[in-house]
Amino acid sequence: GQNIDQPTEMTATEGAIVQINCTYQTSGFNGLFWYQQHAGEAPTFLSYNVLDGLEEKGRFSSFLSRSKGYSYLLLKELQMKDSASYLCALDDKIIFGKGTRLHILP
Amino acid sequence: SAVISQKPSRDICQRGTSLTIQCQVDSQVTMMFWYRQQPGQSLTLIATANQGSEATYESGFVIDKFPISRPNLTFSTLTVSNMSPEDSSIYLCSVDEQGDYGYTFGSGTRLTVV
Numbered sequence: 001g002q003n004i005d006q007p008t009e010m011t012a013t014e015g016a017i018v019q020i021n022c023t024y025q026t027s028g029f030n031g032l033f034w035y036q037q038h039a040g041e042a043p044t045f046l047s048y049n050v051l052d053g054l055e056e057k058g059r060f061s062s063f064l065s066r067s068k069g070y071s072y073l074l075l076k077e078l079q080m081k082d083s084a085s086y087l088c089a090l091d092d093k094i095i096f097g098k099g100t101r102l103h104i105l106p
Numbered sequence: 107s108a109v110i111s112q113k114p115s116r117d118i119c120q121r122g123t124s125l126t127i128q129c130q131v132d133s134q135v136t137m138m139f140w141y142r143q144q145p146g147q148s149l150t151l152i153a154t155a156n157q158g159s160e161a162t163y164e165s166g167f168v169i170d171k172f173p174i175s176r177p178n179l180t181f182s183t184l185t186v187s188n189m190s191p192e193d194s195s196i197y198l199c200s201v202d203e204q205g206d207y208g209y210t211f212g213s214g215t216r217l218t219v220v
Contacts, residue, residue, distance in 0.1 A: 042211035043149070043211050045107075087148060087149070093151055093164075094151065096149045096150075097148060098147065
């Protein structure tokens with residue numbers, strides 16, 4: 001089976017940097033997704049890591065280490081609109097973690 | 107990325123009845139999926155909708171409760187049958203676009219069973 005763990009909630013300050021961690025156990029997967037979901041809306045795609053290492057996309061970066069079963073999403077220069085849930089998901093029929101609710105304080 | 111039209115956006119239904127949710131994509135896609143998101147929870151995969159064959163259901167979900175149709179590469183339906191209050195949830199369809207877009211989601215159907 002598969003198991004995905006991420007913190008339930010985090011709080012950060014506008015303009016700061018926050019790292020959301022995701023650990024997983026699985027027998028195999030194609031890659032790892034990060035999605036953003038604002039309350040009452042559908043998830044939107046942020047990033048997809050296939051190889052180990054860091055993928056940077058503007059203010060958002062995502063890291064994957066297959067040997068450690070670990071990923072993180074790094075958000076820089078936080079803005080109020082970044083307040084949302086962030087979902088880590090394994091690309092094996094896309095199995096989602098429970099999500100991390102991120103609260104941004106002014 | 108693909109544009110997905112999902113309807114209805116919300117409905118309130120009586121227990122014991124059934125509701126069919128439709129998902130229309132503006133391009134042909136191989137893989138379509140149906141998810142459930144219960145209040146305050148993450149997304150749970152219900153099934154993969156296969157074109158030309160029966161859907162593939164995940165553990166805990168059965169065809170009699172959640173029949174799925176996939177008549178072509180742009181359309182799918184999910185029916186929630188014999189509903190109970192425990193079925194109150196958001197139901198989302200999703201497509202696998204490959205490439206840079208990952209999986210794209212419909213806007214969801216918010217179902218309340220009373």
